[in-house]
Amino acid sequence: MELKKPTRIVFGTLTVLILLFIYLPLLVVVVNSFNGSTTLSWPVRSLTLQWWSKALSSTGLLAAVGTSLEVAVAATVVSLILGTLCAIALQRYEFFGKSAVNLLVVLPIALPGIVTGIALNNAFTTMLGVKLSIFTLIVAHVTFTIVTVYNNAFARLGQLGRHVEEASADLGAGLWTTFTKVTFPRIRTSLIAGGLLAFALSFDEIVVTTFTAGQNVTTLPIWIMNNMFRPHQAPVVSVVAVVMVAISLIPLWLAQRATAGEER
Template sequence: MRLSRLSRTVLGVVTVLILLVVYLPLFVVLVNSFSTSTSLSWPPPGFTLEWWGKAFQSTGALEAVGTSVVIALVATAISLVLGTLISLALQRFEFFGRDAISLLIILPIALPGIITGIALNNFFRTIVGVPLSIWTVVIAHATFCIVTVFNNVIARLRRTGTNLEEASADLGAGIWTTFRLVTFPQLRSALLAGALLAFALSFDEIIVTTFTAGSGVTTLPIYILNNMFRPNQAPVVSVIAVVLVIVSIVPIYLAQRLSGSEQTRR
């Protein structure tokens, strides 16, 4: 499809405007992390590395980072196991209600976070009767992290088909041998990409976390929210926000590179 010169110009201008709206606030946060002002006045009166030093020396911030990493890692591990099993079941077998189950698997990531948070809060506190803790946050994160693994794995299964698995079975290999030597190598990059996306999604989640975390659980996003309006904490929060953006970008970038490399090889 060819576009006229006017259409290309309009499309280019609209694209630049959208990118500015999305990334200009992030640039402002980055600049404010070096500002000498404690109230984040604009333009910054000067620049300093003081806030970066304080942020990396903050016990509360470091503990929040550790909590977020633990939650993200455990939620990602659960998502890898369950997401892979569900994908294999829905793609390799035909049974009644398969489409409905597929919809229910994807639904948690499509629902507003506040709805998911309220539902899980009621489930843990009222129906199950367990206190909110770091493990309730892990379970809550796993409910929507499964979707990223599920989407990556089932897309790969649809492209690869069953020819190699059937050939392996014809040669006498059992189910586990076929999975280890045939199925898993084909899914390896999809699993890694799904895990990276799940980790990023869990690491910076705040809405569901707010409703499912106990009083002693503070993840990095919650730490930022709690300290954002405290006196002299705004620059430190800006530093933490920049670190959070970087940590979120890296796994997403790696997942995109993995998907791109796989498509190129194909």
């Protein structure tokens, strides 16, 4: 269907306005990371790189980055394993309660983060008596990062069908051989995309992290919240925000490329 010129102009204008509304605040954050003022005054009257050097020399900040990377990598690995197993079980086999299990797997990504955080905090501290730590934080992140892997793998398995796997079984291959030689190579790019999305979700998560990290665990989002309103720390926080945007965009871009390459 070809749109008339006035309609194209209206749609184009609305698209530009929406994109500006979404991304202009990010541009302001980027500019403020070079702001010479400590109060983030606007408009910017001078530019400096001192906040970038200060951020790179902050031991607390670097430790928070390391913690966020550790949690994100661990959550991604666990999500890849559990998400793939769930996708294969729910896509390839029929059993009682299948629809209910499918709903329960994807439900955490739909729930508000504060609800998930409160529920997990109560489960760890009250029901199980477990002290909040980096372990509980990783478990909490897995509850929602697993959904990205599961959805990608489930959709890809549905597109492929079962005929090749059934042919492998007819030729005498076992479940493990069929998975490693037939199934996994065909869903590999979907798992990569799901894993990258899981990493991006875990790296910048703040709400669930606040309720499940404990007092001795400081991730990068928590560090930002703690330093946002401290004197002379706002420009450094802007630097960290720019870095977080870059780190979050790279996995998303790679996931999009992997998915696009698979479709082609």
